[in-house]
Amino acid sequence: MVGETLKYLLVTAWLLPLLGFFVEMLWGRKGDRTTTKWPAWCAVGCIGAGFLCSFTALMTWGSDTGWAVLDKPAEHLEGHDDHDEGEHGHGEHGHAADHASVADAPWQLTSLPDADESGDAEHTVGQLVHHGTLYTLATFGGLSVSIDYYIDSLTLVMFTMVTLIATCIHLFAIGYMSDELTEEYVDHSAHTADGKHVHRQGRFYRFFAFLSLFCFSMLGLVLAGNIFQVFVFWELVGICSFLLIGFYTERKTASNAANKAFIMNRVGDFGFLIGLMVVWTWFGTFQFAELFETLPRDATGNIVANEFDEVSVTAAGGDEKQIPYSLLVVAGLGVFAGCIGKSAQFPLQTWLPDAMEGPTPVSALVHSATMVAAGVYLVGRFYPMFVPEVLLTIAYIGAITLFIAATIAVVATDIKKVLAFSTISQLGYMMLGLGVFGWAAGLFHLITHAFFKSLMFLCSGSVIHGCHHEQEMPKMGGLRKKMPVTAYTMLIGVIAISGLSIPGVVAFSGYHSKDAIVASALAFIQANPSHFLLFLLPLLTAGITAFYMFRLWFFTFAGTPRDQHVYDHAHESPWVMTAPLLILAPFAAFCALGGESGFLYGMLQGSEPVHVAAGVPAVAEGALALPSHHAIHGVHATAGLWALVAAVAGTLLAYVLYGTNVVNLHDMKRQLSGIHGFLSSKWYFDELYDALFMKPMHQVAALCAWFDRTIIDTVVHVAAKIVVVVSYWDRIIDESLVDGLVNLVSRATFSFGNSLKVVQTGRLRQYVMFIVVGVVALFAVLFTTFPN
């Protein structure tokens, strides 16, 4: 029953933006559509209704389960001790006993592991899941492709977060994009061939149409119940991102950025497809529920492999296959490659800073809170299929990414670029958290980051709008007097991302989530000391994060104005733009209230794959040991303290350098010019990729062009000449032989006729003589041959 309700609510929330897209694109005459705001209100209405549906679904689910998930953390510790002692009443089964009413509920579609049979493969699905098929597209024997849904607490939280943030951003965009509400829009950054600015029709309605399409795609991705469906919506969000980044189509920079984003995503999707192929071949199904139950794990959570390093799986369709362990690694890495592309991890991170060419609402929605989080979400969703080697790769890539991006953000001067690099860095944190077995920690950070990053992007949008499209921070300063609402909501966001808190008294959301990740990392390196970088890098970067975020705040809002013209004309934004800031700010600050005992973390942990809680001990000497919840709780306080110290240090350094006038920044930049140059060129990644891929491509293209021009064209020209010669001789033969023959025949006939013409003299008397002579001759012949 509840499953049906949830299904209908979430499918409605998912499909409403699609309806909005069609309406906004197609309805209304041209004139109306361009200059009135109704497309925006339609979009806001659709996504707002989506939010209400999602929230209702969340409440329905909660009340139906009695909010059982929120009791988890306390009992988890107890259940864990039992597990260590190997009793029957261990963790998961303990949960089943405690939540008897829940376990007996008829809607529960996945069964809990049966602890009585030892050595059985444990189910690795999160406990309270509704999944099913909406529509079957095709069936090939035992394999079927269908549109599925998979609803657990993670889905509900993601839906609510996405729809809430999207609603706020839609509202914001009404104000931000209002200058598109005209018949003639002048684009000052785009020029026509003769150097003048481009004049074009306003595209207000198209922006909201694309936003609606994007919301539909993102929600479809979250709701998806099989990984192929995820891939379909993955591409859809990529398309929407392309359309939105390249919204100002006449600007060369924007269209290049859109191409870059889409193509780099495509590179990741190549790996994604390989992963999908492995899954399809060996598991015979794409559906999450079936996949999670097929991979066999023993009681400790390790994947069961035989002596040939093969894992036996029962594919959909019944037959048992032996998949080599290495192919499981390939599958995991393949799917993660897609996530690298989508979530802008190293090495595919260069598209995200360029994606700031899109309007700021796009950056807020797509490139901070939702689309780039899709990669993290997929890692979280596909988690049971990842073997420890893959998890280690994920962790390292996350660590590298977070460090690189944070260092570049330190020297960036465009306000949106700082936030873009910050996004890349925080995404690295999430990947790191997921990689070191802090499943709920990584996703916790995803949600909190979505709130405070979208808040900060909207604040920066408000600043840009208020300063009349000025984006460079060296031209700002002291703006908090002119734009107080923006300044102080931005401060809330900055404090949240820096992870500052007064322990025990007040802590903003980022503190809790970053804390959880750092604790997981510390527990991980305690279990595997050789990977100490996985703790040092996030710790160091926590300090760097605080530093550059406060640098941004001080640069923009504090101090004295550096450009008087900009300062004089700056103004606070209208209520459509400041209201979303005021709505998002409390969420950014307090959505993680209670930290690990709080509502959000509890909801997320409710969907944790079953094998995560207990940790996975090393299966052999030198193999990876993955920390358990117990281990993580143990180091939580230490890690938290270290992270807080780093954050405070970063903040103080930023205050000293940018909040006061103690240090001359120009001198410092000159002295550190080597590092500064390296960082402001974004570690020369663009140049590296240019040399590695672009230049060879150009060479190959030039070679092909040369080949085409010189060799193929020559062949074609020679062939043409041969044809001309042959046709010349053909003509001669045709004219002389064939025509000659025909003409000969006609001439012969004509001359014969002519010669016969002689007989017709026209002289009557001659005719009479012929008659007479003829008769006489006839008589003579008759009477000689027939004398009778």
Added chain:
Amino acid sequence: MDPTLSKYLMIGAVLFVCGVICMATKRNAIGILMGVELVLNGANVNLVAFSHYTTLGIDGQIYSLFVIVLAAAEAAIALAIALNFYNNHLTIDVDRANKLKG
């Protein structure tokens, strides 16, 4: 001295040949027509001779009546042609009637 058949046939032949020579040698169209009459009358003599001297009987004479009628009709037509020819060419010299020359 009863004339035999062959003597009448001889007369008929002489008339025929005269007629033919007249047809062949005259330049005047009317002259050619006269030749045609002679030829036809020569044939008539032959027919009548045969009707008297052989078992042909009255058929010969009837047949010659037919020939006379035909000769008259044919002469009328021929004269009409000659008249038309004169209207167009202002002459009845058959040597000048060579429009059908190839």
